[in-house]
Amino acid sequence: MNGLRASVRAEAPEPVRSDGGPSVPDRNDPKRRKDPKRRRGYLLAAALVAPGALYLLLVFCSIVLLLLSYSFRTERTSRLFAPFDTGTWNRLLHDAYTADVLWTTLRVGATVAVLTVLIAYPVAWCLLRIRRWWLSGLLMFVVFSPILISVVVRSYGWILLLAPDGLLHGPLGSWLYHEPGVVLALVHVELPFAIVPLLGSIRSLPDGVLEAAADLGASPWRRLRSVLLPLTMPGVIASLQLVFALTVSAFATPSLLGGGRVAVLAQSVYQNIQQLQWPLAAAQALVLLGVALTVLATFNRLGRLADVRHRLPAAGQGEG
Amino acid sequence: MSVLTSRRVLAAVRALFLTATALFVLLPLAVVVVNSFRGATAAGGGAGLTLRWYREALSYEPFTTGLLYSTQVAVLATLISVVVGTMAAYAVARLDFPGREPLRSLFVAPLSLPRVVAGFCLFVLYASLFPAAYGTVGGIAFAHCLLLLPFVVAVVGAALAGLDPALEEAARDLGASPLAAFARITLPQIRPALLAATVFAFLTSFDEVDTSVFLMPADTTTLPVAMFLRLEQRQDPTVTAMSSLLIAGSLLLAALAAVAARRVAAALVHTPAPQGAHSP
Numbered sequence: 001m002n003g004l005r006a007s008v009r010a011e012a013p014e015p016v017r018s019d020g021g022p023s024v025p026d027r028n029d030p031k032r033r034k035d036p037k038r039r040r041g042y043l044l045a046a047a048l049v050a051p052g053a054l055y056l057l058l059v060f061c062s063i064v065l066l067l068l069s070y071s072f073r074t075e076r077t078s079r080l081f082a083p084f085d086t087g088t089w090n091r092l093l094h095d096a097y098t099a100d101v102l103w104t105t106l107r108v109g110a111t112v113a114v115l116t117v118l119i120a121y122p123v124a125w126c127l128l129r130i131r132r133w134w135l136s137g138l139l140m141f142v143v144f145s146p147i148l149i150s151v152v153v154r155s156y157g158w159i160l161l162l163a164p165d166g167l168l169h170g171p172l173g174s175w176l177y178h179e180p181g182v183v184l185a186l187v188h189v190e191l192p193f194a195i196v197p198l199l200g201s202i203r204s205l206p207d208g209v210l211e212a213a214a215d216l217g218a219s220p221w222r223r224l225r226s227v228l229l230p231l232t233m234p235g236v237i238a239s240l241q242l243v244f245a246l247t248v249s250a251f252a253t254p255s256l257l258g259g260g261r262v263a264v265l266a267q268s269v270y271q272n273i274q275q276l277q278w279p280l281a282a283a284q285a286l287v288l289l290g291v292a293l294t295v296l297a298t299f300n301r302l303g304r305l306a307d308v309r310h311r312l313p314a315a316g317q318g319e320g
Numbered sequence: 321m322s323v324l325t326s327r328r329v330l331a332a333v334r335a336l337f338l339t340a341t342a343l344f345v346l347l348p349l350a351v352v353v354v355n356s357f358r359g360a361t362a363a364g365g366g367a368g369l370t371l372r373w374y375r376e377a378l379s380y381e382p383f384t385t386g387l388l389y390s391t392q393v394a395v396l397a398t399l400i401s402v403v404v405g406t407m408a409a410y411a412v413a414r415l416d417f418p419g420r421e422p423l424r425s426l427f428v429a430p431l432s433l434p435r436v437v438a439g440f441c442l443f444v445l446y447a448s449l450f451p452a453a454y455g456t457v458g459g460i461a462f463a464h465c466l467l468l469l470p471f472v473v474a475v476v477g478a479a480l481a482g483l484d485p486a487l488e489e490a491a492r493d494l495g496a497s498p499l500a501a502f503a504r505i506t507l508p509q510i511r512p513a514l515l516a517a518t519v520f521a522f523l524t525s526f527d528e529v530d531t532s533v534f535l536m537p538a539d540t541t542t543l544p545v546a547m548f549l550r551l552e553q554r555q556d557p558t559v560t561a562m563s564s565l566l567i568a569g570s571l572l573l574a575a576l577a578a579v580a581a582r583r584v585a586a587a588l589v590h591t592p593a594p595q596g597a598h599s600p
Contacts, residue, residue, distance in 0.1 A: 041415055041416065041417065042415075042417045042418075044411070044415060044498065045411040045415040045417040046417070048407040048408060048410060048411035048415075049407070049408050049411045049412065049423055051404045051407065051408075052404045052405060052407070052408040052427065052469060052473070053408065053423060053426060053427075055404070055465065055469075056426055056427065056429065056430065056466070056469070057426070059438075059441075059442075059466055060429070062441070062445050063433075063437070063438070063441040063445075066441055066444050066445055066448070067437075067441060067444075070444060119341060119344075122337060123338075123341055126334060126337075126338055139338065139342070142341075142342045142345055142346060143341070143345060145571065145574070146345060146349065148523055148570040148571065148573075148574050149349065149527075149566065149567055149570050150526075150527040150529075150544050150547075150563075150566055150570075151527065151529060151544075152527075152529055152544045152547050152548045152551070152563075153349070153352060153547075153563040153566055153567060154348055154349065156348075156352060156547075156551060156559060156560070156563060157347070157348025157349055157350075157351050157352045157563075158348050159551070159555065160348075160351045160352060160355055160555075160560070161347065161348060161351055163555065166351070167347070167351065185348075188344065188345065188348060191345065245432065248434070249434030249435060249436055249437070249530075250530075251435070251436045251529065251530040251533070252529045252530060252548055255548075255552065256548070256551055256552070266434065266436040266530070269436055269437075269440055270436065270440075270533065270534070273440065273443070273534065278444065281440060282440075282444070285434075285436070285437045285440050285441070288434050288436065288437055289433070289434060289437050292432060292433070292434050292437075293432060296432050
């Protein structure tokens with residue numbers, strides 16, 4: 001039996017499947033489809049994927065259904081089967097406070113995204129360019145170890161620094177419980193996440209393009225503006241996207257550093273739950289979800305537009 | 321000459337920038353640790369070192385309960401998501417079946433769901449349909465799987481994509497059952513990735529605030545949420561002590577994982593390596 005299987009294999013060598021690409025043509029071959037071994041393969045795959053996939057589908061479906069149904073109830077209720085009502089949406093869409101919260105959320109998100117990427121870009125560049133292994137290892141540890149530490153702890157560190165008897169109270173006196181403090185702490189929280197896409201993008205820079213530009217007489221500024229930035233723009237956009245999306249939905253840091261004075265969407269959802277305004281919280285959660293998805297979609301689009309590699313034949317070949 | 325000086329200036333600027341960044345990253349953590357040993361409360365101005373805050377933190381009821389809950393939740397959520405995620409990643413990476421691409425996107429989809437929204441939705445789900453799940457370790461672990469699964473599937477999937485499937489197929493052809501072939505051929509090769517996924521999943525679940533804050537009552541909740549709620553009320557050195565313990569714990573866990581990963585890597589190097597694998 002096994003010998004038979006082996007000989008069948010030997011006659012029809014399987015292409016190496018690294019990402020599923022090469023094996024696709026086989027799929028439409030009717031002979032292979034009817035192969036019982038193949039069908040057993042499908043069954044095995046279904047059995048392996050089913051728990052995770054069913055779990056995710058269940059959670060997603062219930063999320064959408066519950067949010068939609070709750071947001072169409074009267075404002076103050078915690079019951080799912082309260083009467084249908086559009087008052088919550090009506091209030092949300094015409095309320096100046098909600099518009100203000102949304103605007104603050106987007107403003108903080110954009111500021112944090114830009115500042116974080118401005119710091120992350122040179123850090124990623126240095127991480128790849130430093131030749132002494134212990135120095136780059138140390139830098140790697142310093143930059144990425146905060147990921148392991150709770151956001152609450154890191155936010156508390158900033159509170160201590162900005163507090164009246166803190167180290168930074170002198171220069172940054174009025175930042176605690178105001179928007180700059182929230183932005184500062186969020187930049188700290190998101191910095192490691194911003195570096196990852198940039199590392200990938202800078203690492204895949206075609207060999208020698210910067211040297212070539214220098215040989216052709218381009219100044220450092222020109223090399224940065226016309227060669228480095230355009231080629232790594234997809235990484236920059238991916239990084240902005242990640243930080244923006246994470247910041248827009250951040251909860252703990254804005255709550256602690258804002259001290260209730262800087263209201264963002266995520267925090268507003270939480271407060272409305274505590275005040276038993278579930279429909280309002282549901283509607284706000286839907287707005288937050290909409291904002292997050294819009295951010296992702298917009299930046300995906302931008303990322304595709306900014307990918308100049310396919311327009312550079314020389315770079316494309318150099319990569320191969 | 322001028323090239324040399326401009327290089328020196330650049331190097332100096334780089335060193336300055338990196339030092340400033342390192343300070344920016346480490347200062348908030350350092351200040352927490354330093355404050356946890358400080359003798360006086362905030363404005364007091366007294367001096368001296370003390371372990372008083374550590375004693376208080378470890379005898380503060382919500383923190384001790386929280387520590388227990390957080391550990392239980394993290395173990396349970398990590399276990400479930402590593403097993404379920406590895407199964408899914410294996411199927412998506414290795415088996416050829418229709419609908420792989422939609423599944424791949426399904427498993428990364430939770431990344432674009434704001435955690436607060438996930439927490440709120442699960443809270444509403446529990447409160448309106450499964451009241452028994454609210455406030456339980458299982459209920460939170462179930463919610464955390466949503467956050468951990470995409471990560472496990474991505475890390476394990478990447479490791480599987482880098483392997484040569486021919487090795488496992490050879491084991492099958494030589495008569496090994498699918499499970500034996502996976503356990504004896506593929507599993508040892510993806511062990512470093514599994515280890516990384518496990519450690520990161522554990523820490524993510526342990527530190528999670530945004531979803532957990534909705535899923536347990538304020539007096540008995542996970543440790544980070546208990547710390548968050550206490551900080552919302554007032555600043556207090558007890559939290560610095562607990563935070564320092566958490567920092568030490570995270571770093572210790574990461575160091576242990578790094579040592580273990582190196583062991584696994586060394587073991588892999590010394591066993592006959594997969595030869596002549598695939599080049600794209």
